[in-house]
Amino acid sequence: MGGGDRVSVLRTKPIKDVIAQGEVDGSDGQLGLKRRLGAVDLTGFGIGIVIGTGIFTLTGIEARDSAGPGVVISFAIAGVVALLAALCYAELASSVPTAGSAYTYAYATMGEIVAWIIGWDLLLEFALGAAVVARGWSGYLAELLDLPTRWFGEEGSTVNVGAIAIVLILGIVAIVGIRESARITNLLVLVKVAICVFVVVAGLFFVRAANLTPFIPPAEPAGSGDDGIKQPVTQALFGLEPSVFGFVGVLSAAAVVFFAYTGFEAVANLGEETRKPKRDLTLGLLGTLLISTVLYIGVSLVVVGMVPYTEIDRGAPIASAFESVGAGWAAVLVSIAAVAGLTSVILVDLVAMGRIGFAIARDGLIPPSIAKVHPRWGTPYRISAIMTVAVALLAGLLPLSALADLVSIGALCAFVLVSMAVPILRRRRPDLERPFRVPFSPVLPIVSALACFYLMLNLSVETWLRFLAWMLLGALIYFGYGYRRNRLARAS
Numbered sequence: 001m002g003g004g005d006r007v008s009v010l011r012t013k014p015i016k017d018v019i020a021q022g023e024v025d026g027s028d029g030q031l032g033l034k035r036r037l038g039a040v041d042l043t044g045f046g047i048g049i050v051i052g053t054g055i056f057t058l059t060g061i062e063a064r065d066s067a068g069p070g071v072v073i074s075f076a077i078a079g080v081v082a083l084l085a086a087l088c089y090a091e092l093a094s095s096v097p098t099a100g101s102a103y104t105y106a107y108a109t110m111g112e113i114v115a116w117i118i119g120w121d122l123l124l125e126f127a128l129g130a131a132v133v134a135r136g137w138s139g140y141l142a143e144l145l146d147l148p149t150r151w152f153g154e155e156g157s158t159v160n161v162g163a164i165a166i167v168l169i170l171g172i173v174a175i176v177g178i179r180e181s182a183r184i185t186n187l188l189v190l191v192k193v194a195i196c197v198f199v200v201v202a203g204l205f206f207v208r209a210a211n212l213t214p215f216i217p218p219a220e221p222a223g224s225g226d227d228g229i230k231q232p233v234t235q236a237l238f239g240l241e242p243s244v245f246g247f248v249g250v251l252s253a254a255a256v257v258f259f260a261y262t263g264f265e266a267v268a269n270l271g272e273e274t275r276k277p278k279r280d281l282t283l284g285l286l287g288t289l290l291i292s293t294v295l296y297i298g299v300s301l302v303v304v305g306m307v308p309y310t311e312i313d314r315g316a317p318i319a320s321a322f323e324s325v326g327a328g329w330a331a332v333l334v335s336i337a338a339v340a341g342l343t344s345v346i347l348v349d350l351v352a353m354g355r356i357g358f359a360i361a362r363d364g365l366i367p368p369s370i371a372k373v374h375p376r377w378g379t380p381y382r383i384s385a386i387m388t389v390a391v392a393l394l395a396g397l398l399p400l401s402a403l404a405d406l407v408s409i410g411a412l413c414a415f416v417l418v419s420m421a422v423p424i425l426r427r428r429r430p431d432l433e434r435p436f437r438v439p440f441s442p443v444l445p446i447v448s449a450l451a452c453f454y455l456m457l458n459l460s461v462e463t464w465l466r467f468l469a470w471m472l473l474g475a476l477i478y479f480g481y482g483y484r485r486n487r488l489a490r491a492s
């Protein structure tokens, strides 16, 4: 199944090459990473990147503007869709452990151009994920410590010093070592998960049934806000009347809060650094998703149960819910959890981003010299350093909060393709060893792809246009460089 007999943009990378590449040991000094992680570390990285801005801010906005207490159902729906994608990831990651995740699976199944599209898409998701959250981190810290918004705030700051600083510091941690990154991530995860559990348990005492009825407020026409390129693609395509609340509101909130689940795929990028990848990648991916879904449902239920949805705070819904019942001290804890959460999200985004870039550069689709692994730290330090600086500049100079949807569309696009890769790989390489198998294939992977695509259609026309612009830039780079210069092209 080599590429030589195919139109070259569709050439595929033989699966045995993919596996051999992943097994190169970093200690040879060459293009290989070192195996230093176990199942707990992987789950730590997963929860590290998942629980962050989403639960701490989107809960309030979506409950108030779109779903009411039904936002709990939105979190559950988004969690189920993410879980379907995670099952598909688990099958591919455990049978073909790599640093490139979706990019590499596509290279082995759907061909080079699709691989490049996913790789380029993942770079967008992870780089922008880090930048958007760094911006939020800075704003949160400014509020907590009363820092000047000129340098730290979201609005009106020219150069966001806080965002640049946090990206550079965490970028250095990511470069210095995967063990160091794992230790810090695990610590931050412990803090935020403990506080989330506390929020759920303590919050239950303040839940009032009256706040939860009606659970899904009746649908009503939306205000005039969502016109033109701001409207969801579904609405633009099918001419649906814009409405909020009701079941439609719950669904559109599910598309937005999906952001809160994005990032778990980062675990699949650590396949070459895991000691027992065949077992632990599955545990890491599914463990992350199960724990996060339970916590999200618990936290959102408590928030809408404590405060009438019409009065929920848009900026800091959880902290102010506790303030409103006179437990202001709990609000401090919640702020600590938020800062810990956002910090770990940025760190894991930077770690994963380096692995994706590493895998692409190793294949020569971008210059292979930047894939070099540091002899002592065992990390792809060149590509990580280049991308960290790029992310710091982005986060420092651009008001990014509007771009969070671009992170979601990037994740969803990868999920669609990963889901499709599962049945394709089963037919092409039927006797590959598969430590984990998605149940009910191909039905479940197809449902997963359709559900992710449906959520993509719920994002705005504007987001789609930006996404297409990024892809166009990618096409220029591919045909200008990678198409001719990559390893498979040179070998044929």
Ligand SMILES: NC(=[NH2+])NCCC[C@H](N)C(=O)O
Binding pocket: 049, 050, 051, 052, 053, 054, 055, 125, 126, 129, 130, 133, 259, 260, 261, 262, 263, 345, 349, 407, 411
């Ligand atoms: N690669 C990413 N998708 N990064 C962003 C992760 C955002 C995270 N799920 C949150 O709620 O804050």
